[in-house]
Every structure is written in C-alpha cells, then in structure tokens.
Amino acid sequence: MTINLFDAGIKFLLVIIFGIVSLKLKIVDFTGFLASLLVGGAIFIFGGWKWFVLILTFHIVAGLSTKYKYEEKRQKGVAEEKKGARAWQNVLANGSAAAFLAVVNGFIINDVLFAGYLGAVSTAIADTLATEIGLLSPKQPRSIVNLSKEVLSGTSGGVSLLGEIASILSAGLIGLLTYIIAAQNWNLQTALIISVVSGFFGSTFDSLLGATVQARYKCKVCGKNIEKKFHCEKHAIHLKGYSWIDNNMVNLLAVTFGSGVGILVFHLI
Ligand SMILES: [Zn+2]
Structure with missing residues (x-):
C-alpha cells in the first residue's frame, strides 16, 4: 500500500488530540500518552x-470504568x-497485538486480520471491565481455578458474577459497534x-494466568500479599509464580490469546 503522507498526518494529529484529552482526564499518564500515540x-x-x-x-470505556466509583475502590x-x-506498560499490553494486526492489514487486507483485531479489542475491554466492575461486587470474588474458594477482592485470578456480566456486555458492545459502523461486511x-x-x-x-503463573510477593514491611516487586519502598519476598510474569505480561498474553480465538472463531462459523 502507498501511504498518503497528508492523510497520515491528519490522522496522527487527531490521535495526538485524543491523547492530550486522555492525559488531561488522567486516563493515561505521560508515558501512557506516548505509548497511546504509537x-x-x-x-x-x-x-x-x-x-x-x-x-x-475500548480506551474510553476502560477509562470510564476505572474512574467509576474510584473512591470506593481506593478505600x-x-x-x-x-x-x-x-x-x-498497560497501553502496550492492551494495544500491541491490535496495532500489529493493523499494520499488517496496511499491506495485506484480509478478513482474518480483522477477526484477530476484533478478538484483541474484545479481550482488552472484557478483561478491563471484569476487573473494574467486578471490584464493586458486594460478594467476595472466587478463584477461577477453584470456584468454591473465595479470594480477596483485587486478587488476580479472582472472578465474580458481576465482573463476568460486565465483561460479556462490553465485548458485545464492540461486536455491535463493528456491525453499526460496518467495519467489515x-x-x-x-x-x-x-x-x-x-x-x-481471552x-x-x-x-487463569493470574491464578497460576503470575508472580506474587509478600511485603517485608506490612506483610501484605501483593503482585509487585516493591512495597513500602522495600523489595518484597517472592512467593510464587514467574517473576517475569506481572499483571501487564498477563494482559499482553491474554489479549494475544483472545486475538487467536477471534481468528479461530472466524474460521469455525
Ligand atoms: Zn508493604
């Protein structure tokens, strides 16, 4: 394909404007803003x-869902x-599979690429809403690998009915929008x-990855079980999982997986 530089310039300018608005609304920080331009x-x-x-x-709905009842989640x-x-890291985890497919689509236009793209965006939104809305569930989440076991709210690998409903509805919204704007025939x-x-x-x-292979740590100072290497300004003790698989890595793997599911489903139906 030949890229019209003027056309590309206008598009990039619009992306910058959306980026600045997102930065102002604190949907992204400055590093997230730069990644979102990419x-x-x-x-x-x-x-x-x-x-x-x-x-x-996805970007707007994910941003709104994160802000929704933020104070309650903070408490x-x-x-x-x-x-x-x-x-x-979060922007690239959720967006790089989608961006990759878009770039390939620039050279070979194919329904399969769009199916993968739809799978990636649907997973990103479904996963974000499962977390952000699920956190507000009045019931304790349960472990995905053992549904009879309750886990602490916010634990990776925990699922709730409210989160699942939000997740399915948000993925459906992306499908509905695909149809409305006739992104494909x-x-x-x-x-x-x-x-x-x-x-x-996805x-x-x-x-599943969050419950099994994601790294977990214990803070030496406050004793909390956490998902980050540092807490209370100190190195935390590694409890389980692979140290290179953090929340963002899990997201990246899941979105890539969801993209593959999109392609598979496209072939099956
Ligand atoms: Zn701590």
Missing part, C-alpha cells in the same frame, strides 16, 4: 478510521494507582459471536 497512530493510519473507532471505544485498597491513569450475528466468544475466552485466560 498504538493509536498505527491503528488509525494502517487500519483506517473504523479500526480506530473500536480501539478508541477497599484495590484501585489502580495514580487516580487510574494508565502507564505505557459481516452481519450482526458474526460480529457478536466473534467479539463475545473471544472476549470471554479474559478467562487472563484470570
């Missing part, structure tokens, strides 16, 4: 506006840090099946 720019320029609308919808000790402003049923199935399996895969 992801958003690649998707808009190589995938086109319809692809961009879908990732933008429970389960809120995202920095008022929920996402850093570059697909009927509503195809778009919905791909988005909901990949969003469900976010479930995320929980």
Whole structure:
C-alpha cells in the first residue's frame, strides 16, 4: 500500500488530540500518552478510521470504568494507582497485538486480520471491565481455578458474577459497534459471536494466568500479599509464580490469546 503522507498526518494529529484529552482526564499518564500515540497512530493510519473507532471505544470505556466509583475502590485498597491513569506498560499490553494486526492489514487486507483485531479489542475491554466492575461486587470474588474458594477482592485470578456480566456486555458492545459502523461486511450475528466468544475466552485466560503463573510477593514491611516487586519502598519476598510474569505480561498474553480465538472463531462459523 502507498501511504498518503497528508492523510497520515491528519490522522496522527487527531490521535495526538485524543491523547492530550486522555492525559488531561488522567486516563493515561505521560508515558501512557506516548505509548497511546504509537498504538493509536498505527491503528488509525494502517487500519483506517473504523479500526480506530473500536480501539478508541475500548480506551474510553476502560477509562470510564476505572474512574467509576474510584473512591470506593481506593478505600477497599484495590484501585489502580495514580487516580487510574494508565502507564505505557498497560497501553502496550492492551494495544500491541491490535496495532500489529493493523499494520499488517496496511499491506495485506484480509478478513482474518480483522477477526484477530476484533478478538484483541474484545479481550482488552472484557478483561478491563471484569476487573473494574467486578471490584464493586458486594460478594467476595472466587478463584477461577477453584470456584468454591473465595479470594480477596483485587486478587488476580479472582472472578465474580458481576465482573463476568460486565465483561460479556462490553465485548458485545464492540461486536455491535463493528456491525453499526460496518467495519467489515459481516452481519450482526458474526460480529457478536466473534467479539463475545473471544472476549470471554481471552479474559478467562487472563484470570487463569493470574491464578497460576503470575508472580506474587509478600511485603517485608506490612506483610501484605501483593503482585509487585516493591512495597513500602522495600523489595518484597517472592512467593510464587514467574517473576517475569506481572499483571501487564498477563494482559499482553491474554489479549494475544483472545486475538487467536477471534481468528479461530472466524474460521469455525
Ligand atoms: Zn508493604
């Protein structure tokens, strides 16, 4: 494909504007802003506006869900840090599979690539909402690997009915939008099946990884079980999981998996 530089420039300018608004609204921090220029720019320029609308919808809905009842989540000790402003690792974890497929689509346009893209965006939104809405569940979440066992709110690998419902509805929203803007010549049923199935399996895969291989630590100072290497300004003790698999790595793997599910479902239906 030949890229029209003027057209690409206008698109990138729009991405910068959306980025600045997101930065002002504290949906991203400065590093997240820079990463979102990369992801958003690649998707808009190589995938086109319809692809961009879908990732933008994820970005807005994820941002709103993180802010939603933030104070309540903060008091429970389960809120995202920095008022929920996402850093570059989170943006790349959720957006790089999608950006990669968009760039490939710039050279070979193929329905399969879009199916993978839809799977990636559906997983990203399903997983984010499962967490952000699930945190507000009045019931204790249960471990995905042992549904009879209750776990602390905010624990990776914990699932709740409220979170699952939010997750499925949000993935369905991406499928519905795909149909409305006619991102592909697909009927509503195809778009919905791909988005909901990949969003469900992608976010479930995320929980499974979170419950099994994700690194867990114990703080030497306050004694809390945590998912980060540092706590109370000290190195924490490694309890279980692989030290290189943190929350963002789990997200990256899950979104890539969801993208594969999208492609598989596309072939099966
Ligand atoms: Zn601590």
